[in-house]
Amino acid sequence: MRKKTCILAIGIILLLEGIFLPCVLLNKFPANAINGITAETQKAASANVIAADNYDSIKDNQPAAGTRNPTPQNKAAGNKKIRKQAKKIYRKNKQILVLVNADHALEESYQANLRPICNGRLNASDYLYPSLVKMLADASESGFTYWIASAWRSREKQQKLIDEDVRIAMQKGLSYDDALSDTYKETMPAGHSEHETGLALDILCSGNMNMDTSQAEEAGNIWLRENCFLYGFILRYPEEQETITGVHYEPWHLRYVGTEAAKFLHRHNLTLEEFWQLL
Secondary structure (H helix, E strand, O other), X not given: OOOEEOOHHHHHHHHHHOOOOOOOOOOOOOHHHOOOOHHHHHHXXXXXXXXXXOHHHOOOOOEOOOOOOOOOOOOOOOOHHHHHHHHXXXXXXXXXXXXXXXXXXXXOOOOOOEEEEHHHOEEEEOOOHHHHHHHHHHHHHOOOOEEEEEOOOOHHHHHHHHHHHHHHHHHOOOOHHHHHHHHHOOOOOOOOOHHXXXXXXXXXXXXXXXXXXXXXXXXXXXXXXXXXXXXXXXXXXXXXXXXXXXXXXXXXXXEEOOHHHHHHHHHHOOOHHHXXXXX
């Protein structure tokens, strides 16, 4: 995702919605998961002067320079036992272990199985919902609240965002080809964004609306990165793994892969690309 902050419009949206809570409308959210949140988060909302484009206009997955076709060395690839385990996990969870990146487009026939979250503001895959509810409830009990900035995004929406950036670049004097090339340096092409699966979430800490690496310094983000695998999520674009993922470090971008796969990846310190190399 492009490293920029959110606009005042998002702050207005937050106030209009009247909430700044753990980001998901939960039908059966435990009462103790939301007690004591409102005062703190309203204060955080008032303190935030949000200055960037509306989250709907934020693209995802800024490609790391020189990593369009990464060919990393996978140390686990030579371990037959690990490969066998990976294949077994994949066979049971193909729908949620789909690989989407600059080199692997999502099939147009893919079914995202969407459901509304965040009071209908966003949609996400039904596969991740129970785990998301549990993760945010447990985080809340530890004193952390979040704002889900982005979840599912359609291929058509992604293309419209690209077209808009190309139009703006051409107004600045670039040719169409140069404008498109520059756009792709910051934005995944339509069909190559994980958000189209409904399995990816951009989660910001409630006191920090900056979608950049400053999230990594937040205690709430640290909690997510340390514990998300217990709920079936992985940090999709880890630090110092750009040559493998092809994307710069994004401490806010979580991807649901299921508990079994997430624990496997965590145990062996693997990215999703490396997992696929085992198959």
